[in-house]
Amino acid sequence: MSTLHEDEFNASFPKSYQPKDFESTIYHQWEEANTFAPQSRFGNTESPFVVVIPPPNVTGVLHMGHGLNGSLQDILVRYQRMLGRKTLWVPGTDHAGIATQHVAEKELKAQGKSRHDVGRKAFVEYVWQVKERHHKIITQQLREIGSSCDWQAERFTLDEGLSQAVRESFVRMYQAGDIYQGEYLVNWCMRCTTALSDDEVEYAEESSFLYHVKYPLVDGSGALIVATSRPETIFGDVALAVHPEDERYLAMIGKEVHVPMTNRTIKVIADSYVDRTFGSAVLKVTPSHDPNDFEIGKRHNLASINIFHENGLLNQHTPKEFQGLTIVKAREAAVALLEQLELLVKKDPLQHRVGHCYRCNTTIEPYLSKQWFVRMEKMASMALQAHDDGKIHFYPKRWENTYSAWLKDIRDWCISRQLWWGHRIPAWYCAACGKISVSTTDLTHCSHCQSTNIKQDEDVLDTWFSSWLWPFSVFGWPNQSEQLKEFYPTSTLVTAYDIIFFWVTRMIMAGLNFMGEVPFKDIYITPLVRDKQGRKMSKTLGNGIDPLEIVKSDGADALRFTIAYLSTQGQDLPLDREMFKMGGRFANKIWNASRFLLGNRVAIAYKPELAKQYSALDMWIAYRLNHASKLVAEAFTQYRFDDASHAIYDYFWDDFCDWYLEALKASFYADDVAEKERALAVSLSILEESLRLMHPFLPFISEEIYQKLPNKQADFLIVAPYPQAQDRSMWEASAEAFGTVKLFIGQVRAMRTQFGIAGDERIVAKVYIASNQEREAFMAHEEVMLRMAKLKTIELASVAFNETDRKAHLGVNLVGRDFEALLVMRHLINIEQEIAKLTKELAEVTQQMERAQAKLANENFVQRADPSAVAKERERVEQFSQQRIKLEASLESLKES
Structure with a gap:
């Protein structure tokens, strides 16, 4: 092959590394060539490697957590694809009921409207428009960080197929008695006006007060003192409770007390739940507003008084002057009135954990309402057994304890949400016979009495009720499609620790319940991204890093490689913007080294037939490359992304650039034309394999350089074979011989430094x-030394x-x-x-x-x-x-x- 003209080379390979000049172009070329579609290669007959993306909220934007998760998934997917396995990465987005409805309502509010003004049908249509606008943004962002998803397989948790899967699962479980409806105390967000499951409540330490309040005995013999942090709920009190073995209060059991600030009286009851060491050891029982009181109320057949509207304002069951007040204002008014009535004994500072909505951070209130629930005990037992049988593995392993502990202490799952956006509950109420009908299709008649006087439930299902089906619903379940047969179960799940409960365990339960096997074997829990001060990145603190800003300034490869290099399994990941310069510097090193090698084609003819004529130097670098390939393969088996990226970095920067290329200059600058041609052919062969080694971690720059090689093995690097560690024992002696030369040079350099000898002194x-x-190695590499x-x-x-x-x-x-x-x-x-x-x-x-x-x-x-x-x-x-x-x-x- 002839040499290159210098102008031609400079035009095709600029001196300056500028990732923005080629990253989007390369991604478009990959998509156009359909390289992301699942296809077996190189005779690989292993089962498919399948990953389903943790679907980001459709109205969201990528934050650094997404950048981390997406980068690590893509590294895995690219690695397996290059091994030749049929590889499928299913992309998708989540309809995110509460979050997306909130975005739509906020937009309407800016127009002076509410969802009630436009009506349910029009509002849902409007939210779909919101979804379409935001969907394009999030999918484009995933492309920008290099996510090689099969976009033809993309799904949405509210699309037609997944909607069918949701209805099918609901109906099956209802008919099996695993879904039921009941009036229970649920976690209620007053801002979102919806119920939340236990796992959607986030707790934080708050400062408050413990108020000690007198409840005068009706017989005039004195008063009982109750300590409460929520004096506004006194209006919902239906009893006072004491421990049945507390000698201080045995004579009080059965007596009546006046409820402060009201004209009601309630009885003193005995219940072993009461803590004899807390406060005065007298408990006010408010079944509608405390989960423990709710259980006491059931045991003693007590009435329930709900004092809140669903929006958090006090209702008609409170005195007129309290009605319409917020909880905060009602607490202030209650304290003032208690002081006025001389019923407030004292107040003490209190530090306690308070629940907040995971979406809007509003304080959660226990709220009595009729909701739909999933019975969890049976499925939790199945999920625990799957773990005990070794069917699932967590990386790091310590998360298995978290998984098991949650399943052992599980409560039934509240799945109904008081929203309009989402999967509407497929249950119809008959006004004629009073029974409930459930169906996978919309009903016009009662399935019990055939009356047409029926109405569908107004609520929608919890967002997680659709996403717990994700690993098989994306393949067409409940239909037994060819995709479902081929790609379920999936291979690996990559996700964050904070949705182990929301999503991971529920997917395992759903897979076992509906498919009879776990949805994935390996679960890699990503590090938690923090700032340099160790704080979790959040909008509130303003300490987040936009991954797309890193892509713009340093390139997607810098983002990905830095993340992988620093992702030590089991440890949090502290990041600041400057740290991504490391990945950028490495990419720049790759660019310059490759440009140096390929630039020799301007003066030296490339002859591919010489590519296997290795010198001792070439044997050494090939030996080191083979060793790096072995380390990377070992790291992937344990999901140690940092070990794999360190092996690549150490090999390319230290061995290839600092030693091999420097030593190779002796051949390139020699007068022997045949030696120049041999050295060029061999070194380009080594470079080609090196680019294949680093591709999963730095896909864009490796592909851009690969396309400039005269010796590329495939049309695209993304579908070229990954380097496999071979038995290179026959090169060991030659490699060690050059290793001695390398040691000698290093020792001489160290001596020069130690004694301060100038570089121009020979x-x-x-x-x-x-x-x-x-001796032969020294003689062969005399010029190098x-x-x-x-x-x-x-x-x-x-x-x-x-x-x-x-x-x-x-x-x-x-x-x-x-x-x-x-x-x-x-x-x-x-x-x-x-x-x-x-x-x-x-x-x-x-x-x-x-x-x-x-x-x-x-x-x-x-x-x-x-x-x-x-x-x-x-x-x-x-x-x-x-x-x-x-x-x-x-x-x-x-x-x-």
Whole structure:
């Protein structure tokens, strides 16, 4: 193949690395070529590798958590695709009932309207328009970070197929008795005006007060004191409770008390739930507004008084002056009235955990209402058994404890939501016979009495009720499609820890319940992204990092590689914007190294037939590349993205760039044309395989460079074969031989640095080599060593050095396996100055070592200190000891010279 014209090369391979010039173009080319579609390659007959994306909210935008999750999923998917497995990554978005309805209502409010003004049908149509606008944004953002999803397989949790799956699952479970309706105390968000499941409540520490209130006895014999943090709920009190074994109150049981601020009286009852150590050990029982009181109410057949409207304002069951007040205002008014009535004994500061809505952060109120529930105990037992049987594995493993603990303490799942946007509950109420009909299709007649006087339930299902079906509904379930048969169960789930309860465990339960097997085997829990101060990134703190801003400034590869490099399994991920410069610098290094190699085609002809004519240098780099491939493969089996990216970084930056390319210049700058052509062909072969190795982590730059290679194996790197570690034992000796050359160069460089010898000063090296193979390696790479170690000459000695030789040449004793070298540099060193410097260093090291030894000699320290601190001191002693040996040897050499 002929050489390139310089102008042609510069036009196709600019000097400056500018990712924005090619990233979007490359992604478009991948899509156009349908490279993301599942297809087996290279004779791989393994089962398909399938990943379903944790569907982001359709109205959301990508934050760094999405950037992390999407990047790691894509790395896995690209790796498996290049192994030749039929690989499918299903993209999709979630209708996110509460969040999306909130966005739509906010827009209507700006127009002076509410959803009630426009009506349910028009409002739902409007939300669909909102969804379409936002959907385009989120899917484009996923493309920008390089997500190689099969967009032809994209799904939406409210699309026609998933809607059918939701109805089918509801009807099946209702008919099996696993879904039921009942009046229960639920978590209620007054702003969203909907019920929430236990898992949708987020708790935070808050400062408040504990109010001690008098409840006067009707018989006039005194009063009972009740401690409450919510005095506004006194209007809903239906009893006072004391412990049946509390001797202080045995005589009070059965008596009546006046309810403060009202004209009602209630009885004192006995219940073992009461904590005899809290407050006055007298509990006000308000079944409509406390889950524990609700259970007491059921046990004692007590009435319930609900004092709130669904929007949180106090209702008609409170005095007129309280009606219409917010909870906060009602609490202030209640405290003021209690003080006026001289019923408030005192108030104490209180720190307690308060529940908040996971969407809007409004304080959650327990609220009595009729809701739909899923019975969880049976399915939880199945999910626990699947774990015990080894059918699912968490990475890191510690999350298995979280999974098991939640399942063992599970409560029934409230699945109804008082919203208009979502899957409407497929239940119809008959006005004629009073019975409920459920159906997978819309009903016009009661299934019990055939009356047409029926009405569908107004509520919708919890968003998670559709997403718990996600791993099989995306493939057409309940229809037994070919896709379902081929791609279920999926392979790996990559998700954040905060939805283990919301989503992961429920998907496992749904998979076992409807499909008879777990939906995935491996569950990788991503690190939690924090800022440099260790705080969780959030809109409230304003400490988030927009991943798309990183893409714009540094490129998608910088974003992805930095995330992978820093994602240590089981540890949080602290990030700031500057950290992504590391990934950008690595990409720039790849660009410059590749440009250097390919630039040699301007003067050197590329001859592919020479690509396997390896020198010892080539065998060494191929050996290192093979080792890196092995490390990457091992890391992927344990989802250690950091280990894999470190292996790639260390290989390419250190071995390939700093050593191989530098050493290769000896061939490129030689007069031997045949050697130039051989070196170019071999090095481009190594580069091609190196690009394949790094592609999953840096897909854009690797593909851009790959397209410029004269020796690419496939139309696109994304579908080229991934490097597989081979048995390279036959290269081991050659690789070790060059390893000796590398060691020698490194030692010479270290000596030059230690003695402050300028770079333009050339040194004579005298080398004795016992091994013939290493002698040949030294001779073969003489030019490399002269240039990289900045030597004047290398003289090979025929016999081993003696003390006279060492003293004559300053005795800088470089020792490797089977070689010893002496550097002639006495004339370049100020002996007295160097002795003084090394003597000072030796004194400092000795002092530090003695301090560490003194600590270890102290029995109190050894016995009482943290074991890691003791181990650290022992490590310091060893390090200082080694430093002393080196310094003493250098001093001895200088003194004897």
